[in-house]
Amino acid sequence: MNLLEQIEKWSIETPDRLAFVWRDERLTFGQLKQYSDALAAWIIKEYEQDASPIMVYGHMQPEMVACFLACVKAGHAYIPVDASIPAERVLRIAENSGAKLLLSPTTDALEYLPVRVVGKNWLDDVFETYKDEAPAPANAVKESDNFYIIYTSGSTGNPKGVQITSSCLESFVSWMLEDFNLQTGQVFLNQAPFSFDLSVMDLYPSLVTGGTLWAVDKDMIAKPKDLFASLAKSNIDVWTSTPSFAEMCLMEPSFSESMLPNVRTFLFCGEVLSNNAARHLLERFPKAAIMNTYGPTEATVAITGIQIDQNVLEQYKSLPVGYCKSDCRVLIQKEDGTLTADGEKGEIVIVGPSVSTGYLGSPELTAKAFTTVDGERAYKTGDAGYLQDGLLFYNGRLDFQIKLHGYRMELEEIEHHLRSSQYVQNAVILPIKKDEKYDYLLAVIIPAEHSFEKEFHLTSAIRKELSTILPNYMIPRKFMYQDAIPMTANGKADRKKLLSEVTE
Template sequence: MDILDQIENQAVKTPRRICYTHRQELLTFGLLKKCSDALACWLINRFGDDHSPVIVHGHMQPMMLVLFLACAKSGHAYIPADQSIPSERIRMITEGAKTKLIFSAAPKQLPETNATEVIAFGQLDQIIIQNEGVPARSYEVKNEDTFYIIYTSGSTGRPKGVQISRRALTSFTEWMQHDFGLEEGLTFMNQAPYSFDLSVMDLYPSLTTGGTLWAVDKQMIANPKELFTLLAQSEINIWTSTPSFAEMCLMEPSFSRTMLPHVQKFLFCGETLPLSVASRLKQRFPEAEIINTYGPTETTVAVTKVSITQKMINCKSPFPVGRCKPDCRIYILGEDGVPKKDGQKGEIVICGPSVGSGYLNDPEKTRASFDTLNEMLAYHTHDLGIMCEGMLYYFGRIDHQIKLHGFRMELEEIEHALSSCRYVKYAIVTPIKRGDRYDHLAAVVVAGKHPFDSDYAFSAVLRKALSSVLPSYMIPRKFIYRRSLPMTANGKIDRGAPLKEVSR
């Protein structure tokens, strides 16, 4: 059985089991099935054979899960959009995806549009009552159809929609079930917003194994006292997060086996796992397994895994990111496209059923990164890596795309937005490291004439302008003002010069 069959089976077998909890809100498997079936029937009646993508706009509401499944059951790919995303970015996503419908928990946050219908979450109860029934299976997204679309940063200033098929999602979920030792009925922590593909690492493995998702919202993260009080009541078995979130939690002395006695595994993805984080987790949770993974959004969350041992920690070397999942292959290619030998650095290319279907409505970018290799779908990651006896090691980006606190972004997109601001002539954005990973962004700006009496006032205006088009995690923390940008001997901007300056 694939993912939809397994979730359906859980609903029939254990309809009263809690599948999702967010604060005081609970959702059972039976209610998940009943409501998603009814909404799927409404979507089928409303759109028929028009399978255009549907945006689901919200945060950690249980209705998000219901709508994801309703879309899949009615043949629509869903696009998760967190409430923290600026309305201008949602407008670009809506236009790029040619979306005709948005389900929203906060309609007032959405951009005005005449081409897209908006259904508020408050309207859904009535729709469910009026459309109770079971949709025909023939309407479901098929194996090669797109199941979900996650928008990532784009170098032209417009986000890219990564299409993940039902086939790819099923491959990922089956791998999680079989190779991560997931038993039935476990409680998974859900820390990542649904617009971030790390959320998929707990969402579908939990639903298909009869588990319970325990949601962490932005308010909890902003209030550590509340977060740790609630975590102590959570009975979490599987912890899924970025290393940055775990590092934040480790600042609390009581964050240990005493607070979370049932934790079996820590699953990390989205950014480099620092030695210090793994070491402290081993000390505080000695019986829990720490699993490091790697994979871009375009290849369905993750394609490698490795269990971090005390021996690895004692070596004090960067951790490997793991061995490839059985149904995929990883090649390390040189600039000439020729495979590198073991131990030689090159571009990481991922092949197999986990590879997505390209970028929505963007054939040019799709051709630039997706092709076939050895008769398998292939994605060229632009990541540098080394393969040693089947174990992959990651060495950062080839281009200007980075991961900061688990969020992937194109520096060029931020530069494009910054250069579009009033009074800015040119700008470059530089990631600043703390230890072995990126800590924050700094912008070097060449300004035109402006009315501000201080750099501080100008920076405040730029931050406000950027916040209307970029998520908060893409806004530089530091702004440096210069009369010109440094150039290399061949006439290109010298990105290394500002990096040395702001790192001092």
């Protein structure tokens, strides 16, 4: 599959079809082609002998997508940078990537960066001046060239640039079209910012199938009234988000088939999908398929998937994350590098064409996480899991473990059992330190409906349930109840914010 050719086809055959909707702004496929062609022609003229990556800065503006495609048509990888990212981190990305150009449909005020900034007004001039020009297809990125580079958090505090080639992305999109029953001309929810690779799960499947992306931004998410008003107008067919975002929406009683009558597919990635959340979604959207997927940024969004139906819900309290896509393999390795037996836990290793070529400009980090298996690229995820008859189960991060009073424990295991409680809608476990050592566990809980008059009665009931499953040292010492759990810009539970609030 050639992604650019597929998108070009819709731009030529159905130029008036909507490609992107954000608030009152609309972008048709015809406009997408015109804008991206014009900008690509300008980039080629200005940077003919330079293939350095190009930063694209903004949020959910439709021009962001035009900028992405323009970069790729001109032979450059793009680096999506969300406007919510702190200035110091943006500076580090600019320095690490070697980018010489930044495109922004939102602002010109990025003088602190050591790159050329082309802001909104200049972009508008380029779109107009070069509107009748188009780049030659030969200029576009090729199979082994980087298509995009997404920066993720690094353990050293410095962001790491994950390189995703054109072949990686085409492998992912082909799998999505083959295995997830996506149709031509559907409306896709775009909730994740473009700097979070979950956005790729809706962006390119939508563009390649002639679909429409319906974007909700961070300000809408912060104001549920605006969010649900937008969703009610969206006619979404395919919902893509983190589980946390869906769980937040489930707190609104009207979030159901009556609000979104066309939804036929829920795609989840980026976090653990709880049995409880999936059960509520099936009750609210009985005609929809709920797909649980798994994959790190370094393996191009996701590489496993499974439909969660009533049978799966009843069979597994902790939901599986699916079967591996046909062109890749999942291995489970012990610490010594040997493979585990079926059902035995170890580190998840991904092998195949979806795997990134490594971290940009970081050969030592690349050598530590990437390897080859039977001549194919492989990525050591740092995630714990096991395979059972080919079905993958995720057991949290290997480095998301703590030692509390001499006991080693996985916080995600405790969260899983809390979320399975009849009294809990959602939960996050925070390890609280004292004198640089972990002192106790705090459970931050959104309670389910219950009949207890006092919070300590509810806490007692939850403790009693946990005591039948977990050893005493894994039961949180303190419980805190909230109406909501804050989320990061990527739609994940914001543990840092929670921790800062409870330790102030």
